Amino acid sequence: xxxxxxxxxxxxxxxxxxxxxxxxxxxxxxxxxxxxxxxxxxxxxxxxxxxxxxxxxxxxxxxxxxxxxxxxxxxxxxxxxxxxxxxxxxxxxxxxxxxxxxxxxxxxxxxxxxxxxxxxxxxxxxxxxxxxxxxxxxxxxxxxxxxxxxxxxxxxxxxxxxxxxxxxxxxxxxxxxxxxxxxxxxxxxxxxxxxxxxxxxxxxxxxxxxxxxxxxxxxxxxxxxxxxxxxxxxxxxxxxxxxxxxxxxxxxxxxxxxxxxxxxxxxxxxxxxxxxxxxxxxxxxxxxxxxxxx
Amino acid sequence: xxxxxxxxxxxxxxxxxxxxxxxxxxxxxxxxxxxxxxxxxxxxxxxxxxxxxxxxxxxxxxxxxxxxxxxxxxxxxxxxxxxxxxxxxxxxxxxxxxxxxxxxxxxxxxxxxxxxxxxxxxx
Numbered sequence: 001x002x003x004x005x006x007x008x009x010x011x012x013x014x015x016x017x018x019x020x021x022x023x024x025x026x027x028x029x030x031x032x033x034x035x036x037x038x039x040x041x042x043x044x045x046x047x048x049x050x051x052x053x054x055x056x057x058x059x060x061x062x063x064x065x066x067x068x069x070x071x072x073x074x075x076x077x078x079x080x081x082x083x084x085x086x087x088x089x090x091x092x093x094x095x096x097x098x099x100x101x102x103x104x105x106x107x108x109x110x111x112x113x114x115x116x117x118x119x120x121x122x123x124x125x126x127x128x129x130x131x132x133x134x135x136x137x138x139x140x141x142x143x144x145x146x147x148x149x150x151x152x153x154x155x156x157x158x159x160x161x162x163x164x165x166x167x168x169x170x171x172x173x174x175x176x177x178x179x180x181x182x183x184x185x186x187x188x189x190x191x192x193x194x195x196x197x198x199x200x201x202x203x204x205x206x207x208x209x210x211x212x213x214x215x216x217x218x219x220x221x222x223x224x225x226x227x228x229x230x231x232x233x234x235x236x237x238x239x240x241x242x243x244x245x246x247x248x249x250x251x252x253x254x255x256x257x258x259x260x261x262x263x264x265x266x267x268x269x270x271x272x273x274x275x276x277x278x279x280x281x282x283x284x285x286x287x288x289x290x291x292x293x294x
Numbered sequence: 295x296x297x298x299x300x301x302x303x304x305x306x307x308x309x310x311x312x313x314x315x316x317x318x319x320x321x322x323x324x325x326x327x328x329x330x331x332x333x334x335x336x337x338x339x340x341x342x343x344x345x346x347x348x349x350x351x352x353x354x355x356x357x358x359x360x361x362x363x364x365x366x367x368x369x370x371x372x373x374x375x376x377x378x379x380x381x382x383x384x385x386x387x388x389x390x391x392x393x394x395x396x397x398x399x400x401x402x403x404x405x406x407x408x409x410x411x412x413x414x415x416x417x
Contacts, residue, residue, distance in 0.1 A: 167402070218310060231310045238308070238353070239401050242380020246400065249383035258353045258381055260307060 003089035333357025
């Protein structure tokens with residue numbers, strides 16, 4: 001999830017355009033990490049030093065790592081360690097943007113440093129996918145700390161993003177939220193959970209995005225939105241909400257019940273209290289998620 | 295008992311959930327599969343078909359899975375009903391165990407777990 005929020009960070013700071021980011025997200029699966037970006041990320045080299053080695057490499061027939069050692073920027077152990085580490089997803093995204101010229105090494109260095117500072121992230125947090133750090137990013141990104149029921153919003157959205165990665169795909173970027181009295185959309189699925197508190201939850205999107213979302217979850221091909229496609233999207237919402245209910249029960253002893261989902265077309269559905277509208281930009285388009293806790 | 299001889303009833307209001315589990319059961323060679331889209335229909339289909347094993351969702355219209363489990367166990371105390379739900383909370387588990395559920399599967403359903411449950415039920 002750190003990669004998705006790194007993408008959002010780049011977008012919000014206007015370091016890349018939405019189109020460039022979408023292309024890089026698509027391309028990153030074919031990207032191989034380079035030592036320079038790994039060394040910058042680890043704070044072992046500056047972008048300037050990486051550029052120096054790049055220039056030096058043009059006149060010497062040596063590998064990048066060996067040159068770094070010769071020039072005293074890295075030790076042989078540093079090189080071995082950096083190359084043996086499994087690259088994290090956000091680094092692959094950064095490397096892709098450096099490779100296609102969207103970011104220079106210096107811009108990457110500044111961006112990664114600002115991103116880590118903003119969310120107080122260490123490399124260990126990222127490589128271990130620390131849950132408390134993921135929740136902290138979600139809380140900060142959506143400004144949930146100012147909302148009543150901040151904990152519930154944060155836990156719910158953190159779980160939602162994990163399930164999007166698990167069931168739909170990791171090729172998405174979270175977009176800034178807004179407050180909405182109602183969900184509007186060509187297709188809307190709603191589900192309510194109630195108990196100690198009530199949550200009104202919904203997914204809304206235009207037709208093509210709705211179909212694409214359903215295709216990803218069902219791993220089937222669809223051409224028209226019918227009852228079955230509605231139920232596929234509804235099942236995603238149900239599975240996500242069910243897992244949330246289980247977490248609330250297991251971790252806090254809060255017992256909640258789920259209502260069956262309801263489906264709407266070409267209309268708007270009002271919430272009892274204003275909902276957070278959370279748009280998520282996938283490779284196939286944008287889908288909106290609504291959460292209102294009462 | 296062999297996979298081709300076992301009778302299974304799938305109860306879920308989601309056509310997608312029924313299809314997905316049904317496809318997995320078919321891939322095991324299970325051919326005798328019936329379906330119900332709500333709790334009420336689940337009880338009717340149970341009485342009609344007397345399946346060897348039932349997979350029952352909890353959140354369903356008309357009768358919930360828990361209510362349907364109760365009705366089925368009242369009709370046939372030997373019924374093997376597996377609760378297959380997205381809401382595997384402690385209270386649901388307790389309710390299901392008290393009412394005599396055979397097992398519990400958390401959605402998204404893990405195929406390997408389902409296969410293990412069926413094999414155990416066939417013993």
